[in-house]
Amino acid sequence: MLEPLLEVRGLTKRFGALLATDDIDLDVRAGETHAIIGPNGAGKTTLIGQLAGDLQPDAGRIRFAGEDITPFGVAARSRKGLARSFQITSVFREFTALDNVALAVQAHDGHSFRFWRPARREAALREPARALLAGLGLEARADVVAANLAHGEQRQLEIAMALATRPRLLLLDEPVAGMGAEESQRMIRLLTGLKGRQTIVLVEHDMDAVFTLADRVSVLVYGRIIATGTPEEIRGNAEVRRAYLGEDTRS
Amino acid sequence: MASRARLVVLGAGLLLLVAVPPLAGALNQPFYVDLLRRVMIFAIAAVSLDLILGYGGMVSFGHAAYLGIGAYAVGVLMHHGIVSGWVQWPLAIAASALVALGIGAVSIRTSGVSFIMITLAFTQMLYYLGISIEEYGGDDGMRLAAKSQFAGLIDLGNPMAFYYLVLAVLGASLWIGHRVVNARFGMVIRAAKSNEARTRAIGFSTDRYKLTAFVIAGAMGGVAGALLVNQTEFLTPEFMHWTRSGEIMFMVILGGMGTLVGPVLGAVVFLLLEDALSAWTVHWQIILGPFLVLVVLFARRGLVGLLPGAGRDA
Amino acid sequence: MIWLFLVLEQFLNGLQLGVMLFLMAAGLTLVFGIMNLVNLAHGALYMVGAYLAVTFVQWTGSFPLGVVLALAGTLVVGIAVEVVALRTLYERDHLDQVLATFGLILFFNELVAILWGRSALYTSLPAWLSGHVQVLPGIRYPVYRALVILVGLAVAALLWLVVTRTRLGMLIRAGASNRTMVGALGVNVRLLYTVVFGCGAALAGLAGLMAGPIYTVQPGMGEEILIQVFVVIVIGGIGSIRGALVGAVIVGMVDTLGRAFLKPMLATVLSPSAADTAGPAFASMLIYMLMAAVLAFRPQGLFPARGI
Numbered sequence: 001m002l003e004p005l006l007e008v009r010g011l012t013k014r015f016g017a018l019l020a021t022d023d024i025d026l027d028v029r030a031g032e033t034h035a036i037i038g039p040n041g042a043g044k045t046t047l048i049g050q051l052a053g054d055l056q057p058d059a060g061r062i063r064f065a066g067e068d069i070t071p072f073g074v075a076a077r078s079r080k081g082l083a084r085s086f087q088i089t090s091v092f093r094e095f096t097a098l099d100n101v102a103l104a105v106q107a108h109d110g111h112s113f114r115f116w117r118p119a120r121r122e123a124a125l126r127e128p129a130r131a132l133l134a135g136l137g138l139e140a141r142a143d144v145v146a147a148n149l150a151h152g153e154q155r156q157l158e159i160a161m162a163l164a165t166r167p168r169l170l171l172l173d174e175p176v177a178g179m180g181a182e183e184s185q186r187m188i189r190l191l192t193g194l195k196g197r198q199t200i201v202l203v204e205h206d207m208d209a210v211f212t213l214a215d216r217v218s219v220l221v222y223g224r225i226i227a228t229g230t231p232e233e234i235r236g237n238a239e240v241r242r243a244y245l246g247e248d249t250r251s
Numbered sequence: 252m253a254s255r256a257r258l259v260v261l262g263a264g265l266l267l268l269v270a271v272p273p274l275a276g277a278l279n280q281p282f283y284v285d286l287l288r289r290v291m292i293f294a295i296a297a298v299s300l301d302l303i304l305g306y307g308g309m310v311s312f313g314h315a316a317y318l319g320i321g322a323y324a325v326g327v328l329m330h331h332g333i334v335s336g337w338v339q340w341p342l343a344i345a346a347s348a349l350v351a352l353g354i355g356a357v358s359i360r361t362s363g364v365s366f367i368m369i370t371l372a373f374t375q376m377l378y379y380l381g382i383s384i385e386e387y388g389g390d391d392g393m394r395l396a397a398k399s400q401f402a403g404l405i406d407l408g409n410p411m412a413f414y415y416l417v418l419a420v421l422g423a424s425l426w427i428g429h430r431v432v433n434a435r436f437g438m439v440i441r442a443a444k445s446n447e448a449r450t451r452a453i454g455f456s457t458d459r460y461k462l463t464a465f466v467i468a469g470a471m472g473g474v475a476g477a478l479l480v481n482q483t484e485f486l487t488p489e490f491m492h493w494t495r496s497g498e499i500m501f502m503v504i505l506g507g508m509g510t511l512v513g514p515v516l517g518a519v520v521f522l523l524l525e526d527a528l529s530a531w532t533v534h535w536q537i538i539l540g541p542f543l544v545l546v547v548l549f550a551r552r553g554l555v556g557l558l559p560g561a562g563r564d565a
Numbered sequence: 566m567i568w569l570f571l572v573l574e575q576f577l578n579g580l581q582l583g584v585m586l587f588l589m590a591a592g593l594t595l596v597f598g599i600m601n602l603v604n605l606a607h608g609a610l611y612m613v614g615a616y617l618a619v620t621f622v623q624w625t626g627s628f629p630l631g632v633v634l635a636l637a638g639t640l641v642v643g644i645a646v647e648v649v650a651l652r653t654l655y656e657r658d659h660l661d662q663v664l665a666t667f668g669l670i671l672f673f674n675e676l677v678a679i680l681w682g683r684s685a686l687y688t689s690l691p692a693w694l695s696g697h698v699q700v701l702p703g704i705r706y707p708v709y710r711a712l713v714i715l716v717g718l719a720v721a722a723l724l725w726l727v728v729t730r731t732r733l734g735m736l737i738r739a740g741a742s743n744r745t746m747v748g749a750l751g752v753n754v755r756l757l758y759t760v761v762f763g764c765g766a767a768l769a770g771l772a773g774l775m776a777g778p779i780y781t782v783q784p785g786m787g788e789e790i791l792i793q794v795f796v797v798i799v800i801g802g803i804g805s806i807r808g809a810l811v812g813a814v815i816v817g818m819v820d821t822l823g824r825a826f827l828k829p830m831l832a833t834v835l836s837p838s839a840a841d842t843a844g845p846a847f848a849s850m851l852i853y854m855l856m857a858a859v860l861a862f863r864p865q866g867l868f869p870a871r872g873i
Contacts, residue, residue, distance in 0.1 A: 073456075075457070084452055086449075091449065093446070112439045116434055118430075541668060
């Protein structure tokens with residue numbers, strides 16, 4: 001049996017008296033789309049923060065492709081192939097969409113201690129960036145300043161940037177958050193297209209997205225994972241039902 | 252890629268600067284050569300600060316330190332008998348770069364407000380150091396025995412030759428600055444200013460790039476310092492006083508930060524204004540202070556921001 | 566025995582400097598922690614306190630009365646500055662705040678120079694404050710400096726009480742952690758900010774008026790101490806009053822003891838002339854080197870605050 005791509009053991013994080021992450025074990029297999037769901041306050045943001053490298057856990061270990069990445073910072077993890085998108089859209093607002101993606105390409109194209117050639121004229125950066133934007137249907141918006149893009153386009157831009165870093169695992173923090181029905185559908189279609197080719201860890205509230213996309217689902221409640229299984233298994237799980245009572249009843 | 256209007260301003264400005272010495276000669280007003288040479292030296296300092304402040308978002312309140320170090324390197328070497336500019340100036344640049352490396356290594360990891368306070372504190376430390384070393388004049392300062400010698404190539408004692416040298420250095424600084432901010436390196440710095448978390452998330456270890464930018468800016472400040480001490484023929488710890496840092500920062504903001512051209516304009520306006528005001532009243536700072544407050548509150552984008560087409564980053 | 570006396574005297578001087586640095590640091594860090602405002606003009610309020618003290622003591626002929634008036638005057642100036650100039654800066658980024666308050670410094674330094682001239686002023690102390698007091702058998706210390714230490718420690722205790730035990734303190738701490746929430750709860754945030762700033766101004770004014778008889782009163786005096794206050798805050802941790810106290814005492818001690826003893830200490834290993842130069846030079850750099858050392862190991866300071 002192949003080692004999981006992402007292996008989390010005993011992850012714990014405290015904020016003063018609050019135990020935000022309580023001894024979490026989690027496995028993500030290569031090629032799978034793994035959703036993490038849970039009621040508000042369950043600690044999803046803290047968990048993502050520790051996976052991405054924003055937060056250092058108080059205890060526990062994170063192994064990625066067989067390597068212990070727990071001591072690594074955000075940038076180092078990105079270079080190892082762990083890409084993320086943010087819950088609240090975070091792009092380079094003053095730069096064009098093309099600039100944004102080109103920067104992501106640049107980050108993984110050797111070092112950037114180059115002081116002379118204009119970066120905007122480097123085909124090695126611009127071509128792949130354009131291709132990525134085209135893959136997301138944004139090629140017409142390439143020269144639009146990111147701040148002027150529609151909300152949904154900005155979310156797509158984030159995905160393009162994540163893909164530009166040639167990731168082995170995509171960590172998506174609520175990718176359809178704040179999107180209308182049509183935009184959500186487009187994003188879900190996009191992510192469905194990535195299934196299998198990318199390993200995806202998805203934190204989401206939107207059950208539609210979760211049940212369409214996820215191969216497996218882990219449920220986070222009060223910092224602990226109470227259940228992991230296929231969407232059907234989770235749907236039928238009594239404990240999960242109880243945790244969600246009064247929350248989203250669409251499932 | 253500066254906007255059209257900015258390029259026009261730059262071109263016109265440079266032409267004007269080139270024309271000053273012959274014009275001043277014709278009108279028999281050599282004072283202006285001296286004044287504008289001083290303006291250009293500070294313009295170089297302002298451009299160097301713009302690299303890290305305007306493009307990098309690093310609010311370094313200690314930039315005057317590098318002018319001071321460049322000046323002191325030249326002055327101290329001169330004091331000990333080393334008169335050749337070929338030796339002095341590279342050492343001045345190396346010294347400023349080294350100090351920038353030291354200060355930067357400690358400060359860049361800290362958050363925004365801490366960074367401001369730390370850079371300010373270190374500048375003041377150097378100022379106090381300068382005051383306490385009696386051999387180089389202490390707080391009275393020291394006269395420069397002679398200008399830096401560049402045997403045969405150029406005589407800094409010739410006002411016009413010195414003027415054109417400074418103009419050339421200013422031109423070179425602008426050109427280098429322009430290339431750097433648009434190259435891969437510059438893009439990382441600018442991205443870090445725009446969104447530091449995002450820059451890290453895509454895989455850049457921003458600290459090492461910021462430190463490098465800090466060192467480059469420090470080195471350029473050292474060049475300005477070497478020029479300055481030759482201009483004033485006097486060495487004083489006042490070069491490093493933190494209010495100097497504030498003035499240079501004001502020049503960058505007044506002209507328009509993040510534009511390279513703006514700081515030059517800011518230096519011109521600030522120093523000419525200071526010159527005019529101080530002729531009028533010895534208490535000119537009481538006017539300058541509120542003026543600065545007003546600029547910050549209402550003209551945040553600076554003079555360049557008033558030009559048509561202003562909106563895109565350089 | 567002489568040595569012991571010298572060391573103890575410098576130790577107390579270090580405590581006295583530390584206490585004054587604390588008063589300044591507490592005000593600055595409060596304002597930064599609550600309103601997220603970097604106020605370079607904090608030193609200007611210190612200067613105003615000192616100048617007003619000199620003037621009012623002269624006018625009224627009474628030291629206590631003059632001092633109280635100076636404190637009130639500084640409070641008024643502080644609140645005026647907040648209402649007129651600083652309110653708009655709360656939403657701006659730190660660069661704007663730094664530049665604008667730098668402009669205020671230029672303004673205040675020049676204003677003071679216009680009103681009082683540029684030469685240093687001296688406050689004369691009344692007889693009952695000019696003597697010495699016996700700290701330990703055989704060891705005397707200036708009454709005034711001892712009083713400064715006591716006042717400073719008393720204020721520190723008072724601050725602690727206010728912040729941890731009163732409603733105002735609760736609001737301050739709540740405001741420090743979540744501004745919008747406090748506002749949403751119906752608290753008049755604007756008033757709160759003005760009160761907090763007023764407190765900071767009063768603390769700075771107190772430090773300034775106490776400083777008059779000890780340090781020289783001249784334009785620019787605020788910035789000299791302000792930089793030391795920055796060192797205190799960086800070492801102690803931004804936004805933390807506890808950090809400000811610890812940092813202030815450390816910086817006060819290191820600076821005072823360094824200036825007093827580094828040269829003689831160096832003279833035991835270096836030649837007298839080398840020690841003569843190196844001593845004062847290094848002594849003036851000590852606190853900055855200390856700051857660098859702290860930053861190298863704990864960039865966030867010794868007691869980084871989450872709130873106060």
